[in-house]
Amino acid sequence: MIQTKYQECIEACNECVVMCNQCAMACLNEENVEHLRKCIQLNLECVAICEASVTSMSLDGKFSKDICTLCAEICDACAEECEKHASMGMDHCKECAEACRKCADACRQMMNAA
């Protein structure tokens, strides 16, 4: 890959997109899916902002830091929701929460880079 200063953050966002989509589909298969509506909705909103972050960073766009700032906030919210269900034995939520936290961290590191 052409070296980019945003490499790590792009990869974390891409991973987060996949984990959130997978988590949404796995939530739908759970017996108590009615308790997971908010989780699925946040998953899908998180996908949308992570995709925008990847596009902006790979274009080396002027607003990459602003988009990643918002991305970190939404990833944290999605992680927080997923963590509630992670403790109830839902591995997809546990793993999704980890991907979201990692993505939020990568976005914050990217924001603070010179």
Add this chain to the structure above:
Amino acid sequence: MIQTKYQECIEACNECVVMCNQCAMACLNEENVEHLRKCIQLNLECVAICEASVTSMSLDGKFSKDICTLCAEICDACAEECEKHASMGMDHCKECAEACRKCADACRQMMNAA
């Protein structure tokens, strides 16, 4: 369409996506394309955030207002750049600037709605 409180803003964002992509392609065909790099880059970044806004609003997501706040800012920046070229006879930039300003306004109206 199922009535949504975000109808007008969604339509403005969708229009902006199309106009920005069309403007980017039209810029590429201009003789002085080397002066239009920044415009094309902003066009594409504007597309990315408008798409995220549409997704969030159509999901009735928790972060719709935050995403639209950022969307308004990026649309204004894209409009400002396009307006420089609009006065030089580039109709695609003129029309794109109008779509971006309209989208920014719709995003701000949406943010301020109860």
Add this chain to the structure above:
Amino acid sequence: MIQTKYQECIEACNECVVMCNQCAMACLNEENVEHLRKCIQLNLECVAICEASVTSMSLDGKFSKDICTLCAEICDACAEECEKHASMGMDHCKECAEACRKCADACRQMMNAA
């Protein structure tokens, strides 16, 4: 808007994106959401291909007809699934099915245009 030969199809795809996202969220709120998993999954896949269609058409891309051909197929599949639930009083599925059929038709008209 700058006149585009794809105007009608772009608008039908954008409408379909919004209706599918709205339908997915409305399905999640239904009591018998466990019967709607396939519907939600198709909704989201339909959104993905409609977005690709809009991008390709607004770029006047070389593969617009190929993407729209596939888009028509996926829209029909989503409509077929939604129609099953439409007859059970789910208005969001009824209206989503209509948007999907309209989008499939617009894609086929676009494919057959000179």
Add this chain to the structure above:
Amino acid sequence: MIQTKYQECIEACNECVVMCNQCAMACLNEENVEHLRKCIQLNLECVAICEASVTSMSLDGKFSKDICTLCAEICDACAEECEKHASMGMDHCKECAEACRKCADACRQMMNAA
């Protein structure tokens, strides 16, 4: 990551998205950008179909193979165009062509998997 049968193909598509966006921006900075219009346009269309492929696979959607079939075709077309410029010393086109070919191969492997 939750193990997915599509892991390799998802990663190849994500890599292709980044490389195509980077290539488009690098093309814009070339002196002879007027010869690169077709390349930039294909880059952006390739991004659109790769994003749809990633979404479909991460949703484990019914149409993943169909979308990846089309994705392979568009990636090959983008690679073919980039290869023309790769021989003229444009490293971004060379590296983008490689990412596109790798993505096309991954899509074909995915299509042929049981």
